Amino acid sequence: MRILSLVPSQRVQGRWLLTLEDGAKLKLTDREMVDFSLYQGQEVPAAVLDQLREAAAASQARRRAANILSARPLSRAELEKRLVQKGEAPAHAAAACDELERLGYLDDGQYARTLAQYYARRGYGPRKIRDELYRRGVPRELWDQALEDLEEDGAAIDRFVASRLGRIEHPDRADVKRVSDALARRGYSWSQISAALSRYADALEEQD
Numbered sequence: 001m002r003i004l005s006l007v008p009s010q011r012v013q014g015r016w017l018l019t020l021e022d023g024a025k026l027k028l029t030d031r032e033m034v035d036f037s038l039y040q041g042q043e044v045p046a047a048v049l050d051q052l053r054e055a056a057a058a059s060q061a062r063r064r065a066a067n068i069l070s071a072r073p074l075s076r077a078e079l080e081k082r083l084v085q086k087g088e089a090p091a092h093a094a095a096a097c098d099e100l101e102r103l104g105y106l107d108d109g110q111y112a113r114t115l116a117q118y119y120a121r122r123g124y125g126p127r128k129i130r131d132e133l134y135r136r137g138v139p140r141e142l143w144d145q146a147l148e149d150l151e152e153d154g155a156a157i158d159r160f161v162a163s164r165l166g167r168i169e170h171p172d173r174a175d176v177k178r179v180s181d182a183l184a185r186r187g188y189s190w191s192q193i194s195a196a197l198s199r200y201a202d203a204l205e206e207q208d
Contacts, residue, residue, distance in 0.1 A: 001049055006040040020044075026052065029059045061092035065100055075108050076101065077137025112138045112146035120150045123160045128187025157188060157196040165200060 002021045009015035009027075016033055018026040032038070032055050036048070044052065061083060068074070068082055076097050083093035100106035112133055119129045126147050133143050164179045165171045176197065183193045 001044050001046065003038065003040055003042045003044060006038060020049075026056045027060065028052075028056055029063075032056060032059060057089065058092050058095060061088040061096040062099060064088060065093070065096035066105070069100060069105060073111055073114065074106075075111050075137045076106055079106065081137070108138055109142050109145065111136075112142045116146040116150055120156050123156050124186045125157065125183065125188030125192060126150065127189070128185075131187065154192075154196060154199065157183065157192060158199060160186075161196050161200045 003018060004021045005017075005019045007017055009017055014030050016028040016030075016038075018028055018038070020026075028038070032052060035055065036044075036052055038052075064086060065079060065083055068079060074082070079100075080090075080093045080097055083096065084090055088096070097106055115133060115136065115138070116129050119132055124132075129147060129150070130143055133146065134140075138146075160183065161179060164182065165175065168175050180193050180197070183196070184190070188196075
């Protein structure tokens with residue numbers, strides 16, 4: 001098959017547009033240009049053309065993966081799923097993620113820590129954060145490390161208790177139960193809730 005035209009893209013730097021004599025078009029990167037020593041008018045054997053198409057598809061998956069990840073951080077599982085949903089072959093999606101991991105742009109450990117800190121700042125407890133890590137496909141072996149620093153930090157739960165009970169002049173048992181239930185829904189254990197309520201009561205006594 002002969003290459004009818006081979007021109008650089010006017011919109012994307014480092015991309016080339018190849019047109020074959022049968023009208024088929026391929027989007028290539030500089031990597032394929034060098035690896036296959038391509039030029040206009042070249043006769044490309046069928047076997048080599050198959051390899052070129054495979055390389056072009058893999059490059060497209062890498063570009064798409066980088067574009068998706070530049071918009072917002074994701075776990076590897078989320079990124080692979082997104083790529084497949086957009087039409088990339090599972091093998092190409094996995095290879096693209098491998099390369100981004102190798103380059104340090106895709107890091108499930110860092111993503112887990114960032115996610116845990118984000119939800120902790122919003123007042124969510126460890127159980128709820130674990131649910132979120134699971135939902136986002138973060139490997140289970142990374143959960144404990146992400147939560148390690150949060151488990152000893154009572155600032156978030158203390159702020160929540162103070163914000164809910166502090167606006168009630170004389171909170172009663174029902175008010176305290178509502179706050180306890182809300183904290184339980186946010187993923188805190190009873191021991192954490194009890195400790196936070198005790199700290200709040202102690203703080204009030206110090207103010208009197």
